[in-house]
Amino acid sequence: MALGDRVAFSRLYDATSAKLFGVCLRILNNRASAEDALQESFMKVWRNADRYRSNGMSPMTWLITIARNTAIDRLRRRRAAGSDDVIEHVADSAPTPEANAVARSEAERIVACLRELDDTRAAAVRGAYLEGLSYAELADKLSVPLNTVRTWLRRSLIALQACMQR
Amino acid sequence: MTESATPEEHDMQSAEYVLRLLEPSEEAAFEAALARDPVLRGRVLTWVQHFAQMNHEFPERAPRAAVKKALIARLFGEPAPRRPWWQALWLWQGVSLAALALAAFLGVQSLVGPDPGVGYVSHLAGEAGAPQILAVYEPSDGSLRLTRVEGAARPGRVLELWAIQGDQPPQSLGVLPESAQATIALPDHLRAPEGLTLAISDEPVGGSTSGAPTGDVLALGTAHAL
Numbered sequence: 215m216a217l218g219d220r221v222a223f224s225r226l227y228d229a230t231s232a233k234l235f236g237v238c239l240r241i242l243n244n245r246a247s248a249e250d251a252l253q254e255s256f257m258k259v260w261r262n263a264d265r266y267r268s269n270g271m272s273p274m275t276w277l278i279t280i281a282r283n284t285a286i287d288r289l290r291r292r293r294a295a296g297s298d299d300v301i302e303h304v305a306d307s308a309p310t311p312e313a314n315a316v317a318r319s320e321a322e323r324i325v326a327c328l329r330e331l332d333d334t335r336a337a338a339v340r341g342a343y344l345e346g347l348s349y350a351e352l353a354d355k356l357s358v359p360l361n362t363v364r365t366w367l368r369r370s371l372i373a374l375q376a377c378m379q380r
Numbered sequence: 381m382t383e384s385a386t387p388e389e390h391d392m393q394s395a396e397y398v399l400r401l402l403e404p405s406e407e408a409a410f411e412a413a414l415a416r417d418p419v420l421r422g423r424v425l426t427w428v429q430h431f432a433q434m435n436h437e438f439p440e441r442a443p444r445a446a447v448k449k450a451l452i453a454r455l456f457g458e459p460a461p462r463r464p465w466w467q468a469l470w471l472w473q474g475v476s477l478a479a480l481a482l483a484a485f486l487g488v489q490s491l492v493g494p495d496p497g498v499g500y501v502s503h504l505a506g507e508a509g510a511p512q513i514l515a516v517y518e519p520s521d522g523s524l525r526l527t528r529v530e531g532a533a534r535p536g537r538v539l540e541l542w543a544i545q546g547d548q549p550p551q552s553l554g555v556l557p558e559s560a561q562a563t564i565a566l567p568d569h570l571r572a573p574e575g576l577t578l579a580i581s582d583e584p585v586g587g588s589t590s591g592a593p594t595g596d597v598l599a600l601g602t603a604h605a606l
Contacts (some may be wrong), residue, residue, distance in 0.1 A: 216592055219456065220529070220546065221513075221514050221529050222454050223455065223456070224448075224452070227451070231447075231448070232443070233438065233440050235442070236439040236440045237438045239441055240438055240439065249444070249447050252447060253447060253451050253454070256455075257451070257455065259456065271429070272432075274435075275432045275435070278435050278438070279428060283400070291423060294544060317558070317597045322431040322433050322436075323430075324430050324434060325434070340434070342400070342401055343399055343431050344400040344434060344437055348401065349401055367396075367401070368392050371392055371396075372388070374430070375391060375395075
């Protein structure tokens with residue numbers, strides 16, 4: 215294996231690992247699991263590097279998508295196994311002050327569009343994207359029946375789509 | 381997913397797919413549809429980009445250093461094999477992969493500012509045991525980022541970097557520090573350095589005083605656009 219690859223990999227890792235680890239940690243809430251997911255993500259990234267150009271996403275969006283999906287796959291296996299992985303802290307998905315600041319700029323349109331939704335409905339979208347919560351978990355977290363949360367979420371997505379296109 | 385579903389239904393399923401709210405069986409059916417429907421792929425991409433605007437809310441947390449070590453061992457094996465000069469072809473294979481990853485890296489950087497222009501990469505190499513240097517031209521500030529990946533200066537000597545443009549005499553870009561990483565500003569007339577030859581020579585401490593390389597040329601490479 216070429217040394218140039220090691221150097222390139224090392225740079226890519228140094229530039230992106232903190233963000234990708236943050237993604238895995240937010241979704242898995244467990245350091246050891248998040249480290250495994252991070253390793254798996256970088257293996258996928260490195261082996262599919264030739265595909266990133268043709269998929270139309272920015273490199274960072276592509277990397278975060280891979281890390282998020284890898285972490286959610288692990289989360290699903292944990293759910294399926296009823297595993298007793300220790301949940302180290304439960305992140306809530308309230309907007310951070312930083313997110314509020316960004317929302318005031320025109321750039322982060324989805325944040326502005328989420329603000330047009332009812333708080334609980336926005337929390338459902340945020341919980342699904344930022345924490346990888348399933349419909350069942352969202353229903354539990356928001357204390358509403360499963361079918362209700364599905365209906366809410368779909369209506370929220372229609373409203374979001376309309377808002378994003380304005 | 382049914383073929384008769386409405387566009388709105390496709391759009392909702394695309395969003396649920398991106399959020400990972402579909403059941404595994406629904407997900408598999410959706411992916412099968414995705415493989416044969418470019419319009420559906422477009423919908424998915426649109427939702428990925430919508431939701432990606434929340435990506436700044438994911439925190440940045442440095443993983444333990446052991447994670448990087450473990451990954452490098454898994455991806456590249458330990459230790460790095462040394463190859464003789466006559467197998468130099470691998471360098472070019474290496475650079476093409478390196479270029480790709482660095483393009484991703486530079487692309488990441490370009491998200492935070494105006495488009496800085498084109499990056500260039502050059503792998504400087506010579507005979508077995510000689511220093512090898514990866515040079516990346518960073519268009520946003522006109523600098524060359526140098527990483528020494530192999531070898532070092534001889535005892536009591538230094539490495540000096542030269543730029544050779546066409547049949548012009550070599551121009552010194554400076555003496556490399558002892559550290560493995562260095563950043564050297566490229567003179568204005570050498571920016572956008574497609575085809576520029578970079579060379580490393582062996583020089584006395586302080587560098588060549590004649591304005592031209594005085595010692596052996598240890599490594600050479602040509603810059604190519606990423």
